[in-house]
Amino acid sequence: MARYIAFLRAVNVGGTGKLPMAELRAMCAELGFSGVKTYIASGNLLFTSKASRTAVKASLEKRLADYAGKPVGVVVRTPGELESVLDNNPFANRDPKFSVAIFLDKKPPGDALENATGQLDEEMSIGEKEIYVYYGSGMGRSKLRIPAAKHGTTRNMNTIAKMVELASA
Numbered sequence: 001m002a003r004y005i006a007f008l009r010a011v012n013v014g015g016t017g018k019l020p021m022a023e024l025r026a027m028c029a030e031l032g033f034s035g036v037k038t039y040i041a042s043g044n045l046l047f048t049s050k051a052s053r054t055a056v057k058a059s060l061e062k063r064l065a066d067y068a069g070k071p072v073g074v075v076v077r078t079p080g081e082l083e084s085v086l087d088n089n090p091f092a093n094r095d096p097k098f099s100v101a102i103f104l105d106k107k108p109p110g111d112a113l114e115n116a117t118g119q120l121d122e123e124m125s126i127g128e129k130e131i132y133v134y135y136g137s138g139m140g141r142s143k144l145r146i147p148a149a150k151h152g153t154t155r156n157m158n159t160i161a162k163m164v165e166l167a168s169a
Contacts, residue, residue, distance in 0.1 A: 001034070001048045004056055005082050005163050007103055008043025008064065009073035009153035019043065019067070027067065031059050039162055044155070046166050053078075075103040075153055079167035081128075086160055090125040091134040096157035098138060101130040102149040109148055118143035 021038040028036040033047040049056050057076045064072035091099040113124045121136035122144045131149050135142050
């Protein structure tokens, strides 16, 4: 059995993708996942499964698409990978609520940051399969657009740290 953390894209944020967390946990149980826990209502999951990461992602995305009537992106990481995201955060000395990782399915292209638009006081850095961003004035005021991150999902460092904590409990 492997332990996984999954982040759902665009769930219960900005008036899109309404999904009660109790319903999400029930879906995961139907898929054969065990020890399912959610953290806050934005699609953060911790669970174990006999299935591979690829199979977990595919089954969860299919089930969510059936539920929502449209695709719902899912990024799957192991607790160790998520811990590495924290350890490699280039903005670790900054306010964690303004520091985020945009999780992607694969390594961002080398020119990902050069193709960003609308940058003001944001700082960016490429990670393994994520793009780190520090939003100096807050994410809500930002006009930053990173085309390479279009299909990713964003979590602040507080949420990432909490998921690592839950996984190690």
